[in-house]
Amino acid sequence: MPEQSANAVAPERSRLVVLAGPTAVGKGTVAACVRDQHPDIWISVSVTTRPARPGEIDGLHYHFISDEDFDRLIAEDGLLEWAVVHSAARYGTPRAAVEQQLAAGRPALLEIDLQGARQVRERMPEALMCFLAPPTWQELERRLVGRGTEGPEERERRLVTARTELAAESEFDVTIVNTDVETACQELVDLFRSGTSRIHS
Template identity: 55%
Template sequence: MNAAPLFVVAGPTAVGKGTVVRRLREMHPQVTLSISVTTREPRPGEVDGVDYIFVSDAQFDRMVDNGDLLEWAMVHNQNRYGTPAAWVDEQRENGLPVLLEVDLAGARQVKRKVPGCRSIFIEPPAWEDLQRRLLSRGTETLEEQARRLRTAREELAAAGEFDVVIVNHDVDRTAVELAEAMGLN
């Protein structure tokens, strides 16, 4: 039996990936979104096991050492994020398409490990839009905002590595384009 498809969505910080993916899942509830493991502290309103699986550095180290993660990365030189491999495999073997929302390093790892996955990059209409979105969130310190913007420039330069690039002009329109790229429409 062939496994269901695996889709990888990446893009720079504050481009709206999470919002677009939530809208996509409202339109196509059959798409299963992987929940990432992270060493960062929860933001206000985030729920462990729903938004992320929050773990200690020691727990994350064990997961890496045991090969439990399909991909993992240090993001913004600060916190680690990863995708539980067994969960992804189980969903796909049960016929459920899986969507991973990851950073650039994670997307590169998944593409190496899972040939045939479909990679999709979400980019902002303009650099100024990305800056405005990041600053308006108000969830990061000025130092972290500057670090995320430096990382975003590197991430934007890698858009050509992806199968599809979608510009996030509007959440609904972008979600429809993402669904099309995933063959859901």
């Protein structure tokens, strides 16, 4: 039999891990690290009604769809979770793709917001909920300002949202502090290999 790659996740069971956390904490960056270094882990691509940011690719970062198409997915129960984020655009996770990967025994990662994570816990209580936290509040503010993708009003709205999101950490099973992307990425991948189910009481 061919040897399994040292970086591959053991295939004895599928596992669904949900990664959530406050805005600008680096969820997308950590998920991209997992995608690049551990292609055996399937990462769900969310649908969203917001326009693409510079450098974002449709079908890779998000599926960018119209409000009408989003409404249709809701009506057909085609979303595992969905939410209005930052009082603006809607985001959601296509249900069929997740179920197909898990049925095939492949480990799956959802990188979603707090509202979506709560919905997934209701629908798939076996999922492991992972909270990605910033080292400090000041660092979170620095990252949000530094990425330069939002204006002052949008940044302020996202910081208000982030305070609420940080307060929900205790709802999650595991917390990873995103001090360093590579380290956070490896800690996340380790969750697929381990037997960890619940850490917070």
